[in-house]
Amino acid sequence: MKENHVDPRRxxxxxxxxxxLDPGETRHIAQCPxxxxxxxxxxxxxxxxxxxxxxxxxxxxxxxRLPATATxxxxxxxxxxxxxxxxxxxxxxxxxxxxxxVVFRPxxxxxxxxxxxxxALSAYAPDPEMAEALSLADADLPGEYLDMVDITDGDxxxxxxxxxxxxxxxxxxxxxLKKGGFPC
Amino acid sequence: MQAIPTRDTxxxxxxxxxxxxRMAFGVLADRFSGRIFAMLYARTRRRMDAEDLTQEVxxxxxxxxxxxxxxxxxxxxxxxIAVNAHRDHWRRKKATEVFSLAWRKKSPVAxxxxxxxxxxxxxxxxxxxxxxxxxxxxxxxxFFLRFVDDLSIREVAEILGxxxxxxxxxxxxxxxxxxxxxxxxxxxxGDGES
Ligand SMILES: [Zn+2]
Numbered sequence: 001m002k003e004n005h006v007d008p009r010r011x012x013x014x015x016x017x018x019x020x021l022d023p024g025e026t027r028h029i030a031q032c033p034x035x036x037x038x039x040x041x042x043x044x045x046x047x048x049x050x051x052x053x054x055x056x057x058x059x060x061x062x063x064x065r066l067p068a069t070a071t072x073x074x075x076x077x078x079x080x081x082x083x084x085x086x087x088x089x090x091x092x093x094x095x096x097x098x099x100x101x102v103v104f105r106p107x108x109x110x111x112x113x114x115x116x117x118x119x120a121l122s123a124y125a126p127d128p129e130m131a132e133a134l135s136l137a138d139a140d141l142p143g144e145y146l147d148m149v150d151i152t153d154g155d156x157x158x159x160x161x162x163x164x165x166x167x168x169x170x171x172x173x174x175x176x177l178k179k180g181g182f183p184c
Numbered sequence: 185m186q187a188i189p190t191r192d193t194x195x196x197x198x199x200x201x202x203x204x205x206r207m208a209f210g211v212l213a214d215r216f217s218g219r220i221f222a223m224l225y226a227r228t229r230r231r232m233d234a235e236d237l238t239q240e241v242x243x244x245x246x247x248x249x250x251x252x253x254x255x256x257x258x259x260x261x262x263x264x265i266a267v268n269a270h271r272d273h274w275r276r277k278k279a280t281e282v283f284s285l286a287w288r289k290k291s292p293v294a295x296x297x298x299x300x301x302x303x304x305x306x307x308x309x310x311x312x313x314x315x316x317x318x319x320x321x322x323x324x325x326x327f328f329l330r331f332v333d334d335l336s337i338r339e340v341a342e343i344l345g346x347x348x349x350x351x352x353x354x355x356x357x358x359x360x361x362x363x364x365x366x367x368x369x370x371x372x373x374g375d376g377e378s
Pocket of ligand 1: 034
């Protein structure tokens, strides 16, 4: 085949949405064993991923227990939560941060005041991850979480501490995910 | 987890469960708990957390079932509850670690991946999570729902409340990052042969 192969990146449209390919690309792929082989290999690896994801999950040791009356259980605490971090203590800690903020606020008017909380928090958390954790604990999630369509592409994992990917604060039939999700 | 054999569709069971039939909800729980657990394990890598969250998902579902307008979409609806339960779990965990750290003034309590995880499973999930870190938040959730949790694009769109077109766009970007993860892809090829 003389003509150029389809850009390997664009071949991913064959899996995500073949309609996004140009007619010329579609025609080429239909006739080109090499491009079809690339797509096929990607499909096979994705199938292996799904299979492995099932295979490498441990056995469940408990069955779902349904209460006589619907009450929500607390997730077991497995983070070695110190006594301080009980609910009243959290309030106490928040108050302490507030006091430190007031005590150590920089003298002088103007824009300096805007950032007074950050130095107080950084006293607890010298490293950036901690500082972000602190801000996440009180503030809303980054805008990125709130508008999933307009999210900018790229490696934004610095905004995370681990794999977890929080979702928008929306309504889910009485909870979240109201935008077109499941109206109720 | 084995689903209980029954001819009833998810929608039939969800309709009956919404009217107070607890046995019908029990069948749904048996039918879906394995997948919900697997989905949560892929995100937490801690069996006990995943089990607790699975439990929480079904309690939430039971509480809100009467508000589900389309019982035939019970599956995606349940997954959307699971996605949010995981998100809440993540926030709770972060808040806890923050105050744990403030109190102890040392590194956060390391919560290592499942200690019982077999070596081969750990190899797999370690590689998957390397990929996860290369994905944006949206790409990650969409890619995982589609290819780890094995849901259709329509279901993913429903779960996240997004258009199918938007889901496909993010999926395309995620697929190209997956394409470049040779360590994971090579490992997967070997895993299939083992
Ligand atoms: Zn070609």
